[in-house]
Amino acid sequence: MSRELSIYEAMGGTYTEVNGVLYPNIVVLEEADVWAGKYGLLWIDYMKTNHTDRYRHHILMGTLNTKALEVNEEAYEMLEGIVNQYLVKHKPQNSASIMEMWRLREQAKQMAEEVVLNDIVRQ
Numbered sequence: 001m002s003r004e005l006s007i008y009e010a011m012g013g014t015y016t017e018v019n020g021v022l023y024p025n026i027v028v029l030e031e032a033d034v035w036a037g038k039y040g041l042l043w044i045d046y047m048k049t050n051h052t053d054r055y056r057h058h059i060l061m062g063t064l065n066t067k068a069l070e071v072n073e074e075a076y077e078m079l080e081g082i083v084n085q086y087l088v089k090h091k092p093q094n095s096a097s098i099m100e101m102w103r104l105r106e107q108a109k110q111m112a113e114e115v116v117l118n119d120i121v122r123q
Contacts, residue, residue: 039071043121
């Protein structure tokens with residue numbers, strides 16, 4: 001008598017039998033493998049809240065962390081580029097003033113983060 005495959009088995013999962021009980025073989029990722037970075041985690045949260053179908057698809061395919069890492073990397077690249085462009089256009093009046101330099105950098109980071117959140121994280 002053959003038994004029907006479970007959904008877990010149909011997706012490639014396997015079981016281990018111990019005393020007649022089937023236990024699924026599940027691998028727990030190391031904590032370092034799970035960290036997706038600031039923007040990757042924001043993207044995961046956005047997907048979970050606003051696009052549950054796409055979020056579940058990434059979970060089922062096992063691509064959620066990989067995609068989150070890609071989003072995080074792309075976000076930081078864009079952030080760095082925007083900050084550098086802003087600083088080239090907006091020169092400090094007094095380059096010896098630490099406070100003025102800090103203010104310019106903060107303005108650049110805030111502006112760049114808005115763009116990154118809208119263009120990359122919330123897509």
